Structures are given as C-alpha cells and as structure tokens.
Amino acid sequence: MYVLQSKPFPIRIEDLTSGFLSDALGEPVDAFTSARIGAERGMLGEIFLITPTYTHGSKGPSPFVAKFAALREGALASAKRSRSTERELRCYVELLSDTPVSAPKFYGAWFDPDTTHFLLLQEAIDVDESVDQVAGVTIDQARSVLDQAANLHARWWKDPQLAEKSWLPATNGEHRVHNLVTLSRTGLPLLIDMLGDELDDDDLRVFKAHPDHLPHMLDIIAAQPSTLVHSDLRADNLLFSPTGGSVTLVDWQGVGVGPPAFDVAYFFAQSLSVENRRAHEDELFDHYRNALEQQGLTLTAAEVRAGYAETFSYSLTISCALPVISDPNEPRVRELASVIARRSLDAIKDHQNG
Numbered sequence: 392m393y394v395l396q397s398k399p400f401p402i403r404i405e406d407l408t409s410g411f412l413s414d415a416l417g418e419p420v421d422a423f424t425s426a427r428i429g430a431e432r433g434m435l436g437e438i439f440l441i442t443p444t445y446t447h448g449s450k451g452p453s454p455f456v457a458k459f460a461a462l463r464e465g466a467l468a469s470a471k472r473s474r475s476t477e478r479e480l481r482c483y484v485e486l487l488s489d490t491p492v493s494a495p496k497f498y499g500a501w502f503d504p505d506t507t508h509f510l511l512l513q514e515a516i517d518v519d520e521s522v523d524q525v526a527g528v529t530i531d532q533a534r535s536v537l538d539q540a541a542n543l544h545a546r547w548w549k550d551p552q553l554a555e556k557s558w559l560p561a562t563n564g565e566h567r568v569h570n571l572v573t574l575s576r577t578g579l580p581l582l583i584d585m586l587g588d589e590l591d592d593d594d595l596r597v598f599k600a601h602p603d604h605l606p607h608m609l610d611i612i613a614a615q616p617s618t619l620v621h622s623d624l625r626a627d628n629l630l631f632s633p634t635g636g637s638v639t640l641v642d643w644q645g646v647g648v649g650p651p652a653f654d655v656a657y658f659f660a661q662s663l664s665v666e667n668r669r670a671h672e673d674e675l676f677d678h679y680r681n682a683l684e685q686q687g688l689t690l691t692a693a694e695v696r697a698g699y700a701e702t703f704s705y706s707l708t709i710s711c712a713l714p715v716i717s718d719p720n721e722p723r724v725r726e727l728a729s730v731i732a733r734r735s736l737d738a739i740k741d742h743q744n745g
C-alpha cells in the first residue's frame with residue numbers, strides 16, 4: 392500500500408497501534424513490541440524494529456521495520472525543500488520492483504505532503520553491526536557495493552522512462568540545487584567551527600569557494616549521460632550481511648538521475664578511508680566497469696568516470712548538511728561530519744586538475 396494523501400496515520404512510534412498494523416499488512420496483529428535501531432545513524436528518519444504477535448495461523452512478516460520522519464524542524468524543512476520523502480516512497484513503488492538490486496521488501500507507506508510526515512513499513516534485514524562509516528568499509532565490502540551499484544545503473548542506463556517521472560530530479564534540478572546550496576551556506580560555518588584546527592589554509596580555501604562553486608559542478612554532472620542513482624550510497628545506508636556475502640541498499644530518499652560515477656564517487660568519498668581510496672581507486676573502478684559489462688552495459692574508461700571528480704563537491708555538501716539536519720551536539724554527528732569533510736576535501740584536492 393502506498394498512500395500519497397491519506398486519512399491520519401501514525402507519525403511517531405507512540406501512535407502506532409495493532410489495529411493500524413493489521414489493516415496495513417492485511418494480517419491480524421494482536422500485539423507488538425518495538426525497539427529503536429540506528430538512532431546514531433538516522434538523519435531524516437527514526438527507525439524501529441517491530442516484532443508482532445499475529446492471530447494463530449496468520450503469516451505476516453516478523454520482524455519488520457517501521458520508519459518515521461525525524462520530527463526535528465531542520466530535518467522536516469530540508470525534506471520539504473527537497474521532496475526527499477516522496478521520492479523514496481515512489482521509488483519503492485514505481486522503480487525498485489523492476490530493478491535487480493538488493494533492497495528491503497516494501498510492505499506499505501503513508502505520506503502527508505503538507506507536513507512531510509511519513510510512515511514506511513519494510514523488511515527487516517539481518518546486518519553486520521560492526522560495519523561503521525567512520526571506520527570505513529573494507530575493499531572486499533566496496534566490491535560488493537559496486538556490484539549492486541552496477542545492477543542499478545545498468546538497468547536504468549539512458550532509460551526514457553526516467554524522464555517521465557516528474558518527481559525524479561536531475562542532479563541540477565532547480566529545487567535540488569536550491570536545497571543543497573541552502574544546506575551548504577547554513578551548515579558551512581557550523582562545520583568549520585566543529586572542525587577548528589583540523590583545517591589548514593588549503594582546506595579553508597576549498598570551503599570558502601564551495602557554496603558558489605556547487606551549482607556549476609552540478610551542471611557539469613547533469614550534462615553527462617545518465618541513469619538512476621541512489622545519491623546517498625554510503626556505509627550507514629548499506630546493510631552488510633553478518634556472513635559478508637551480500638549487501639542491501641536502504642534509504643532511497645536521495646534517489647535521482649545522474650551519471651553512474653555520481654554514486655561511485657560519493658561512495659568512495661563517504662565510505663573509504665583516504666588511504667584506501669588513493670591506493671585502490673583505479674582497481675575498484677576496473678571492478679565496477681567489469682560489473683557493468685556483466686549486466687550488459689559496456690562503457691569506455693572515460694564514460695564510466697564522467698562526472699566523477701565533480702561529485703566530490705556534492706559529498707562535501709553532505710558534511711555541511713549534517714550539523715543542520717542532525718543534532719550537532721551528538722558525538723557521532725560531529726565525528727561523522729568531520730570524517731566526511733576530511734575525505735571529501737582530500738578527494739577534491741586529489742582530483743582538482745581532473
């Protein structure tokens with residue numbers, strides 16, 4: 392079930408009832424327990440693991456995940472500017488069911504476009520809790536992510552259906568650029584204050600130019616041949632199985648249209664240590680290009696890297712956004728913002744001459 396505008400629905404875990412879940416799942420739920428998960432990682436949502444008790448003989452999902460909007464003013468305002476919630480819910484309904492990528496099963500969603508409150512019910516994924524974006528993923532884990540990215544990108548490469556989805560923005564869509572520039576200008580002073588003496592003069596030069604330079608970089612990215620991109624492909628949105636054999640992509644709020652290298656560059660800057668990116672960048676690109684070929688998409692080395700260097704500016708924007716849409720007093724928010732900024736700054740400087 393997906394309801395764009397609906398009768399009142401639960402907007403926080405305290406409002407969720409067995410009756411609502413029974414109607415939503417089509418199975419009688421007698422009772423349920425809930426536990427907050429990913430509290431230190433959710434930026435635009437609050438996520439709970441729901442364990443239901445069904446009437447005898449019923450076979451509904453157990454456990455499953457309920458995802459609500461984060462009710463912070465900054466997070467709601469950002470979601471409204473970017474329409475990110477609507478994109479995620481429509482993505483599950485209209486695109487992912489026809490995409491050979493590992494994503495949670497979709498059970499239902501409700502959305503109020505006036506407030507951007509929402510509820511998403513989806514499959515619970517068994518996950519390796521030791522994986523952490525601050526520490527960075529391993530090279531083997533990176534290969535698994537690139538395999539999934541290749542599945543996504545090859546399926547939707549130059550697909551005319553994407554142009555028919557008016558809710559699916561280009562990388563330089565007017566509302567998206569406005570939101571990103573707003574986040575950059577608002578968050579940049581907070582981020583600089585957070586990082587303090589960690590920044591040298593060269594870092595500050597890049598930071599100072601960033602908000603004005605960002606629209607130009609997004610224009611360059613958007614001019615490249617495009618596909619469907621996740622746009623937030625980072626370790627906190629990647630659920631690695633405990634056995635290490637698979638990875639599931641979650642949090643599709645940023646989904647949009649862009650070149651394949653957009654997701655690759657963002658993933659590298661967000662989730663690989665600077666040392667690992669520098670040491671394995673070319674090797675991982677070769678792996679990704681081969682994965683595309685296995686999905687029937689053959690691109691030249693230049694084509695597969697189109698927009699790569701420019702995307703690091705987008706990654707830097709996310710570090711600026713963190714103090715705005717998350718609680719800057721939370722230790723992990725500060726740590727994550729610092730790590731993302733450092734990795735993005737070094738990637739920009741490493742590739743500033745193309």
